[in-house]
Amino acid sequence: MYRKALSLALVGTAVAATTVAAVATPGTPGATTDTMTTASTVTATPRSLEWGPCPKEAASPRLACTTLDVPLDYRDPDGRQIEIAVSRMASKDPAERRGVLFTNPGGPGGAGLGYPAALARAGLPKDVVDSYDVIGFDPRGVGRSTPVTCDLTPEQQQRGSFPPYAHTAADVAREAENARAVARQCATSRTGWMLPHTTTANTARDMDRIRAALGEPRASYFGTSYGSYLGAVYAAMFPGRGDRILLDSNLGPGGYDIEAFRRLGRGMEDRFPDFAEFAAARPRYGLGATPEQVTAKFHELARRLDAKPVGGMDGTLFRGMTFDRLYIEGLMPTLAESWQALDKGKPVPPPSISENLLASRLLVVCGDSRWPTKVGAYQRSAAIDRVKYPLVGGSTGSIGPCAFWPHERPEPPVRIDDQGPSNVLMVQNERDPGTPRVGAEELRQAFGRRARLVTADQGGHGVYPFGGNTCANDAATAFLTTGQRPAKDLACAAEPTK
Numbered sequence: 185m186y187r188k189a190l191s192l193a194l195v196g197t198a199v200a201a202t203t204v205a206a207v208a209t210p211g212t213p214g215a216t217t218d219t220m221t222t223a224s225t226v227t228a229t230p231r232s233l234e235w236g237p238c239p240k241e242a243a244s245p246r247l248a249c250t251t252l253d254v255p256l257d258y259r260d261p262d263g264r265q266i267e268i269a270v271s272r273m274a275s276k277d278p279a280e281r282r283g284v285l286f287t288n289p290g291g292p293g294g295a296g297l298g299y300p301a302a303l304a305r306a307g308l309p310k311d312v313v314d315s316y317d318v319i320g321f322d323p324r325g326v327g328r329s330t331p332v333t334c335d336l337t338p339e340q341q342q343r344g345s346f347p348p349y350a351h352t353a354a355d356v357a358r359e360a361e362n363a364r365a366v367a368r369q370c371a372t373s374r375t376g377w378m379l380p381h382t383t384t385a386n387t388a389r390d391m392d393r394i395r396a397a398l399g400e401p402r403a404s405y406f407g408t409s410y411g412s413y414l415g416a417v418y419a420a421m422f423p424g425r426g427d428r429i430l431l432d433s434n435l436g437p438g439g440y441d442i443e444a445f446r447r448l449g450r451g452m453e454d455r456f457p458d459f460a461e462f463a464a465a466r467p468r469y470g471l472g473a474t475p476e477q478v479t480a481k482f483h484e485l486a487r488r489l490d491a492k493p494v495g496g497m498d499g500t501l502f503r504g505m506t507f508d509r510l511y512i513e514g515l516m517p518t519l520a521e522s523w524q525a526l527d528k529g530k531p532v533p534p535p536s537i538s539e540n541l542l543a544s545r546l547l548v549v550c551g552d553s554r555w556p557t558k559v560g561a562y563q564r565s566a567a568i569d570r571v572k573y574p575l576v577g578g579s580t581g582s583i584g585p586c587a588f589w590p591h592e593r594p595e596p597p598v599r600i601d602d603q604g605p606s607n608v609l610m611v612q613n614e615r616d617p618g619t620p621r622v623g624a625e626e627l628r629q630a631f632g633r634r635a636r637l638v639t640a641d642q643g644g645h646g647v648y649p650f651g652g653n654t655c656a657n658d659a660a661t662a663f664l665t666t667g668q669r670p671a672k673d674l675a676c677a678a679e680p681t682k
Contacts, residue, residue, distance in 0.1 A: 233397050238271055239328055242298030242320075246273045249297065252397055254324070254390045256381050259594070266378070268390050269328035271320040273300035275313065283427060284400050285316035285664070286391055288323070290409030290433075292384070292440065293545035295327035296320045307649045311665045316404065323414075324390055325375075325382040325544040332378050334370040334543040341539055342496070345546075346504045347582040349490065350566040360559045360583050367588035370546055380591045382547035384439060385598050388418040392425060401425075404664065408432040408646050409619055410548075412610070413439040416600050416627060419634070423604030428664055431610045432647050436623035437600040437630040441553040442586070444623060446565060448507070449573030449580040451617040455510045456482075456575055458615060458643040462516045469520040470527070482506065482575065485526055495531020502526065503576050505535060510617045511645035513652075513681075550586035553597050557587055602632030609636055609663045611656050615643035628673070636669045641678035653679055 238249035249272075253265040275281040289299045300318035308318075325332040347363070350356045371379055391414075395403040404427040407415040412431040417439075419426045435444050460475035472478040490499030497505075509519040522532045556562065562583035569577030608631055612624040621639065628637040638660070640653035647653065648660040655676030662668050 233270070235272065238297065239269075241295075242271060242301070242328075244273075244298065244301035246304065247271045247298070247301050247320075248274070251328075252394055254393045256378065257594075258386060258389050266324060266330035268324060268330075268394065269297050269322045270394055271297045271300060273304065273313070273318040273320075275315065275317055277314040280311075280314040281317065282315045283317075283402060283404060284319050284395070284398055285312075285404045285406055286319045286321075286394075287405075288321075288407040288411030288414050290407070290411045291326075291541065291545055292323070292410045292548035293326055293541035293543075294410070295322045295541075297322050297328055303649065309649070309661050309665075312661060315665050317398075319394065319398070319403075321391075321394060323387045323544070325378060325547055326540065330378070331540050332375040332382060332543050332547055333373050333539060334366060334546060335373045336366070336369065336539045336542060340366065341542060342501075342534055342536060344501075344504060344537055345542065345584070346500055346507075346576070346579045347584055348500045349486070349503060349576070349578040350563075350570070350582040351490075351578060353563040353567070355578075356563045356566050356582050357559055360562075360587070363583050363585045364588045366546070367550070367585040367590060370543065370550075370585065371590040373543075379547055380551065380594055382544065383551045383594075384414055384417050384548060385421065385552075385595060387414060387548075388421050388598075391418055392422050395425060402427040404428040404430075406430040406432070406648075406664070408648075410435065410440060412619070412627070416608075416631075417598045419604060419608060420598050420600050426605070426607060428667055429608045430648070430660055430663060431608065431627075432612075432660075433616055433619045433645050434610055434612055434624035434627050435619055436626040438597065439552050440549045441597075442555050444619075445549075445584075446569060446577075446580050447620050447623060448618065449569050449575070449577035450622070451620040452507050452510070452575045453573050454615045454620055455617040455643050456506075459506075459510055459516055459519065463520050463523075466520070469524050471520060471523055481523070481527070485523060489526065494526055494529055496534050497526060497532055500579060501534050503579060505532075507576055507617055508535065510643075512650075513644050546585055550589040551591075551593060554593070555584075555586035555589070559583060559587075562587065600627065600630045602630070602634050604634055606634050607667075608634050609638065609660065609669050611638045611640070611647040611660055613644055613647055613651065614639055614641050616645050617643075618645045637673045638670065638676060639674070640676045652681065655679070 233250045235248035235250050238247045251267050255261045256264040256266050287299050297320050299320040322329040347359050405415045412434040415431050419429050460478040463471045463478045464475050471481045486499040489502045509515040525532050566581035569581030638656050640656040647656050653676050
């Protein structure tokens with residue numbers, strides 16, 4: 185059940201539509217000279233953390249929770265503060281404990297307070313759990329941390345993050361008005377004051393404040409999906425503070441920028457054949473006897489639902505639901521059953537995402553990088569992507585609120601490069617719908633000597649510890665427990681499904 189829910193946090197896009205250590209010395213390899221970063225670390229005097237029970241949604245016998253105040257704006261570290269909710273799953277073996285392992289499940293917008301316990305339940309190896317105090321946290325703007333809102337209506341929440349599928353340039357122009365309205369709502373909501381400061385760079389700074397409050401000179405990190413970008417940003421901003429950095433299901437070095445969003449169309453094309461083969465091999469679903477027939481059924485259902493929704497499920501929701509459920513191998517039967525029901529005119533409840541997840545996602549995605557501001561740019565990209573990626577390209581190439589984002593960015597995007605220690609391991613599925621392999625290859629190139637890349641010949645979103653590829657999982661475990669990485673990039677062959 186948790187893995188199913190986690191897919192919504194990881195994607196954050198589909199479903200309709202996630203003690204002060206010394207400052208690095210400027211001028212040394214990987215040093216951070218950014219004044220916001222150095223000021224925040226020099227003046228930081230975090231209190232000792234006081235641990236207690238976790239809130240209901242993160243409750244676990246293994247977890248303790250607390251909160252930490254951090255600056256809203258790191259250019260004014262003694263100014264307005266916001267709250268970050270933090271959890272800890274303490275190592276049961278002090279003799280084996282290496283330090284702390286920060287975790288992030290993705291999104292942006294995914295709550296991470298209960299993630300350490302969820303990872304343990306999902307099979308995070310005992311050697312890893314014993315080696316670290318595993319740390320979870322709700323990023324700024326999310327969940328139990330000071331949350332943000334865009335005052336989205338129930339209808340806007342149901343639409344999610346995928347724009348309606350654009351069949352024509354006029355469809356893009358119509359959607360522009362909805363996108364403009366959402367951007368305005370985010371800026372004028374009761375938490376609009378957080379909008380310029382809810383960014384990946386500031387979340388990385390928050391992580392470093394937590395590290396300092398824990399009394400740790402360095403921190404290891406394990407992040408998936410958008411969490412890969414957060415980890416890359418932390419490794420770039422605080423190269424001397426990172427211990428072992430494990431990045432799973434990787435975005436490119438630009439994070440969740442417009443290119444990453446358009447690549448969701450490519451990811452769907454990479455992954456969908458796995459489902460087409462699955463459904464074709466099981467006549468009981470009645471979706472086609474060959475992969476080609478299953479693909480044709482997808483387009484037929486999407487067209488029918490565009491013209492006449494069934495129980496609230498329109499074509500865009502159908503495309504988004506299909507995309508989301510391809511994240512996880514175990515959801516293929518559920519997806520096939522949903523198709524079967526819709527094909528017979530039976531309603532399937534549209535999935536929904538919380539308002540806070542959608543709002544916090546928008547603030548980060550739109551605040552991290554600049555997006556085109558002209559409607560014509562999206563009309564052109566939608567026209568191109570409908571042809572290149574016909575499954576969902578009409579949505580992922582279309583326009584969204586980031587085109588109308590109201591504020592100047594306080595700082596440029598963080599540059600990911602090869603300056604810093606060689607302490608990054610990346611793991612990546614070959615056929616990942618949410619973070620296609622091309623992004624991992626670009627991030628690997630940006631990191632240069634700092635990283636190694638392990639690819640697994642399997643589909644889905646998330647390699648470790650959820651995936652079934654022993655080669656890739658063993659490489660990740662070895663890295664977290666011993667620090668050893670493959671001598672060079674490693675390609676893991678497909679393994680039989682268990």
